[in-house]
Amino acid sequence: MTISTTGLFTPGKIVVTASLAKHRASLKPYLRHHLDGDWGNLNKEDRLSNDLAVKTGDLRIFSAYEIGFATDADIVGTIWIITEADRSSTTILRPGEY
Numbered sequence: 883m884t885i886s887t888t889g890l891f892t893p894g895k896i897v898v899t900a901s902l903a904k905h906r907a908s909l910k911p912y913l914r915h916h917l918d919g920d921w922g923n924l925n926k927e928d929r930l931s932n933d934l935a936v937k938t939g940d941l942r943i944f945s946a947y948e949i950g951f952a953t954d955a956d957i958v959g960t961i962w963i964i965t966e967a968d969r970s971s972t973t974i975l976r977p978g979e980y
Contacts, residue, residue, distance in 0.1 A: 888917075889918050889919075890918065891939070891965065894965070895970065897971055898973075898975075902975065909974055912974070915945070916963040916965070916972070922948075924944070941967050942967045943964070946960055946961070947961050949961055959976065960976070961974060962975055962976070
């Protein structure tokens with residue numbers, strides 16, 4: 883997946899799990915939100931943890947988004963986007979794949 887890396891942090895290598903691979907193009911807006919600091923559906927504690935991770939540059943960053951594409955019933959539900967603490971990679975996955 884190719885996306886501009888301008889944002890609050892660099893994503894490193896972007897990985898999409900097999901269950902979401904055919905939806906790469908539809909997932910780009912969620913990745914963009916993640917890189918811009920819109921953490922999606924997280925509680926206050928997790929949002930603050932992400933904000934700290936961006937400032938320090940050495941903690942994992944986690945976002946969660948509810949998705950549903952009318953044209954594709956198999957991509958409804960929650961996705962997670964996780965950037966590793968060392969910023970080597972960012973993975974887009976379903977919660978059951980963690």
